[in-house]
Amino acid sequence: MDIGRILFHLLFTAFFIAANVVFARAIIYRLRLIFQGRPAFFNEDAKKNLNLPFRLKSFFENVILQKKNFREPLRGIMHAFIFYGFLVYTIHTTSQMIAGVFGYAMEDPYRFMLPDFLFGESANHVYEQIVNYVSLLVLTGLSFFAWRRWIQKAKGLDVHSPASAIVISMIATLMVTTLLGNGAKTVAATYFTEPGLIDGMIGRVWEMVGVSNSSADLVFQIMWWGHIATVFSFMLYVPTSKHAHLIFAPINYFFATDTPKGQLSKLNLEDENAVWGSNRVEDFPWPNLLDGMSCIECGRCQVECPANRTGKMLNPKAIIVELKHQLLEKMPLIDAARAGKTREEAAEAVAALDTGVINSHEGLSEESIWGCTTCFACVEACPVGNNQVNAIIEMRRHLVLAESKMSPELQKAFTNMENNSNPWGVGAHTRADWAQGLDVKVLGETEDKNIDILYWVGCAGAFDERNKKISQDFVKIMKKANVNFGILGTEEGCSGDSARRGGNEYLYQTLAQQNVDTMNGYGVKKIVTACPHCYNTIKNEYPQFGGNFDVVHHSEFINQLSNEGKIDVKVADDAAQGKFTYHDSCYIGRYNNNYENPRDVVKKVSGGKLEEAVDHHSKGLCCGAGGAQYWMEEHVDESNPESMRVNSKRTGQLLDTGASTIATACPFCITMITDGVKAAEKIDSVKVKDIAELVAENLK
Structure with missing residues (x-):
């Protein structure tokens, strides 16, 4: 046997092993660093139930099917070209590695392909043609992303990114060497009996530049080696670059938690060794x-x-x-x-x-x-x-x-929550004053505690003057529908949303546990609330404290009452002359996927018409009040022309629809959007109303 050939393949094998060892060590090293972080869901509950079906579903949808990438359709398609190109190339690259490691024992080491070895030349020919077309699609995707980064200079991308240039160049080299190599094989005429469209065209180009049958094999071998060298370089480079997402993003999706999107982790405040938040x-x-x-x-x-x-x-x-x-x-x-x-x-x-x-x-x-x-x-x-x-x-x-x-300002809100169980600091004894004269059942003040639904009013609905009217109108709707409901009155406390998202987990847990104990004490089963923040907290986070309730937002509840014929909503008198638009609340929209219920309610009043703002549904722009921002001063940099209040930007989008009525479904949102309309000096021509107000005003 040819000694030179044996030495060559021994050397190739050494490189193959070294590249894989370096690649694996880099990944394992980073995983070891990652898992030195604080334990997360691999604790009490997770050890009992890792929910493997959920994790496999997350992996399949988001990695294999590229679900989240397709939320931006054009970018999703271009990324799919590259991603699925990698999958198709797996057989191609594996074949080359086998040829390199074991090729000296085979008759033709440079042309070994798994489809040929397993299924014959016809199957291999089909696969090679697929590879050719896929290579062009990958190059199309690479060109698109290169254009976005360096020519369009899209926001969010670093135009001075050598890592991106290196990876794009490497992937492009893999594609080009494959295409040129396949074209050379058609010139050699020793592999394919009938070349395909792409490799046949490339083969003719090779012939035009002087590549003959005798030299075509050498060209193919050069391309083969160029491809292999690039694969090894890719394996050495990628784990240490930002493109390590190729490895870690699939792991990330597999370890996705099956908890609700709107649920934050619960700190164990009784553990003296617990870490209260993270800095180190x-x-x-x-x-x-x-x-x-x-x-x-x-x-x-x-x-x-x-x-x-x-x-x-x-x-x-x-x-x-x-x-x-x-x-x-x-x-x-x-x-x-x-x-x-x-x-x-x-x-x-x-x-x-x-x-x-x-x-x-x-x-x-x-x-x-x-x-x-x-x-x-x-x-x-x-x-x-x-x-x-x-x-x-x-x-x-x-x-x-x-x-x-x-x-x-946030400290004051926390203090108010501690002292009066509401961020405004209004006396807790006045929490039920908004309901005077409405004949609303207060559970702590009546012997008949039999209710079907607890109406959770929330701090805004109980203390804020603008939102008190929404509470009253919602009561009007429920009474019209003969709903058997009641309220907690002064026994209702702040849900704690702003405390938790403002970082005060201790205060939040105190408020949450008190509320859960109160509602469990009354045997509450179902809750309706007009506040998305209370809705999200009670629905998704109170189960952490033993509060397992059926919670619905008032948009869903009103829509259900209408669909069941329990209330009859007429088209507003001004619907023919005016336009209606709707502002998505983040906490019923993105957090809880409730987009259509509030829209359906608005359409009942508007006669089926609804003008969408430029950002809507899952891409709706925040009003600026969430995450305890409602209680903090928003600072605007006067020297920065892009600097403005978040609610001003969002209100501008809503006003651009030409709507005369802006509908909301959140007490924070209605305040922020109203302030934005005032700042735009449109308050006399544009109304901002909660969906409950729209329905109450148009009940038959």
Whole structure:
């Protein structure tokens, strides 16, 4: 046997093993760093039920079917070209590796292909033609993304990104070498009896430039080696670059939690060793660190973020990327500090390290962290399954619970919640005053506690003058439908949404447990509320405290009453002359997928007409009040022409529809949009109304 050939394949095998070892070590090293983060859902409940069907479904939908990528159709299609191209190329590349490692024992080492080996030349010919077409589609996708980044310079993308240039060049090289190599094989005329359209055209080009039958094999071998060298380079480079999302994003989707989108993690406040929020990189739950490694830095979260869109410091992309950098820089130091020490000594050594992330970078400044409205637009937009909101809440918890750092306005709201169980600080004894004269059953003040539905009024509906009218109108609707309902009156407390999303987990848990105990004491089964924040909290987060209730938002409830014929809603008198639009609340929309119920209600009043704002449904722009922002002062940078209040930008979108009536379904939203209409000096010509008001005014 040819000694040179044996040495060649031994050398190839050595490179093959080395590349795979380096690739695997890089992945395992990063996974080990990630899982040194704080335990997350692999705890009590998760150990009992990992819910494998849910995780496989998440993986299949978002990785195999590319579901989230297709929310941006054009980009989704172009990414699919590349992704499915990689899948098709798996057989091609595997064939080349087998030929390289074992080729010296085969008659023709440079032309081994699995389809040919397994099914014959005809099957291989079909596969090779598929590869040719797929290669062109991949090149189309690469060209599109290169155009977006370097020519269009789309917002959110780094135009000075050598990593992107390297990866695009590598993938393009893989495609081009395959196409040119297949074309050369047709010139050699020793493999395909009938060339396909693409390789036949490329073969004719080779012949035009002087490649003959005798030299075509050499050209093919050069292309073969160029392809193999690029594959090895790709394996060495990708795990250490931002394109490691190829490995970590599928892992991220597999480990997606099956908890509701609107549920934050519950801190164990009774554990003296519990970490109250996160600042040090090792204290972040490991899913936050996995998010960092999964991030492709595409900037979709940045583009959708209402704070970033209005010139604020917050950039959710920068937060996640910086977490990745902190992980790679500081976790190795932690490893070294722990080495060869007892648990106590290791804890002291790690505590002496500077592993804090807040204020370590502009992207992780306190101003950025407090700019989030928790609207979930970033999470909805992220194609790799990251949850930027969870990471931000972790840092807010640290600032509030560990360092007592928050704005004076937010501190006042917390104090008001503690003292009077509402952020306004109005006396708790007046919580039921809005219902005077309406003959509403108050459970604590009547012997007949038999109700079908508890109406959860919420702090806004009970104390805010504008929202009291909405509460009264909703009562009017329920009475018209003969609904057997009651309220808790003064026994109802703040749901705690602003406390939890403002980082004060201790206050939130106190409020939540009190409310759960009260409702369980009355045997409450079903709840309706007009506040999306209360709705989300009671529905998705109170189960953490033993509060398992059937919770519906008033938009769903009103729509159901109408559809069942329990109320008859007429078309508004001014519907023919005016237009109607609807503003999506983040907490019933993105968090709870309730988009159509409120629209259906508005259409009943408008005669079926509804003008959509430029951003609507899952891409609806936040009003700016969520995430406890309602209680904090929003700062506008006068020197930045893009800087404005979030509600002003959203109101502008709604006014651009030409609507004379803007419908809302949230007490925070109606306040913010009304303020925006006033600022635009349109309050005399444009009405802002809750859907309950629209229905109450047009009941037959």
